[in-house]
Amino acid sequence: MMKTAFLFPGQGAQVVGMGKDIAEHCPAAADLFEKANEIVGYDLRHLCFEGPEEALNTTTVSQPAIFTVTAALLELLRQTHPELWPDVTAGLSMGEYSALYAAGLMSFEDALKLVQERGRAMQAAADASNGSMVSILGLDEEKVRALCRQAAQGDILEPVNFNCPGQIVISGS
Numbered sequence: 001m002m003k004t005a006f007l008f009p010g011q012g013a014q015v016v017g018m019g020k021d022i023a024e025h026c027p028a029a030a031d032l033f034e035k036a037n038e039i040v041g042y043d044l045r046h047l048c049f050e051g052p053e054e055a056l057n058t059t060t061v062s063q064p065a066i067f068t069v070t071a072a073l074l075e076l077l078r079q080t081h082p083e084l085w086p087d088v089t090a091g092l093s094m095g096e097y098s099a100l101y102a103a104g105l106m107s108f109e110d111a112l113k114l115v116q117e118r119g120r121a122m123q124a125a126a127d128a129s130n131g132s133m134v135s136i137l138g139l140d141e142e143k144v145r146a147l148c149r150q151a152a153q154g155d156i157l158e159p160v161n162f163n164c165p166g167q168i169v170i171s172g173s
Contacts, residue, residue: 006086006102008070008095012135012167014062016051019069022076023049029072032108036068039112044068059126063094063119064112070098071108092163094118133160133171144168 023030023045033045047056048065055061077084089099094115101111126132136144141159148157148170157172 003087005088008091008098009066010093010095011062014056014066016053016056018048019072020049022072026076026079028079029075032072032075033068036112039109040064040116059123060119064116066094067098067112067115071101074102131171131173133169136168136170138166141168
């Protein structure tokens with residue numbers, strides 16, 4: 001018998017417009033966005049659907065946004081394909097919270113509150129640090145390593161996360 005797995009993305013998967021089609025076609029998903037607005041205390045729905053991109057890309061917004069969109073996708077699946085439900089769930093980094101929610105181990109409210117606090121804590125840590133991290137899209141490992149060597153200029157700059165083909169995170173001082 002074949003098993004079904006749901007895999008959930010981490011930060012960096014956000015894009016302006018995400019979730020809009022889902023909310024327009026699934027009232028229960030639209031309700032999740034409204035509930036998310038109440039929980040986070042700002043118009044997350046608008047930031048997901050309309051941007052601006054700069055705001056959506058901040059750690060404090062992107063993490064709750066990605067979680068809410070994945071929860072909305074799950075709601076759409078529940079309604080349109082109730083027979084398609086995961087035997088296992090997994091997530092990359094922040095996606096672990098979506099996996100826990102999909103597995104029924106956390107409520108939407110609790111998971112979103114944790115994800116929001118996680119984003120705040122990560123932003124505070126980044127603000128207190130001299131280093132930074134950036135996701136590079138569309139280049140292979142060799143090219144990213146060469147660019148890091150060229151740009152480092154005596155400082156530390158290295159690939160640190162190999163998330164998937166074509167997505168490499170670099171970090172340095």
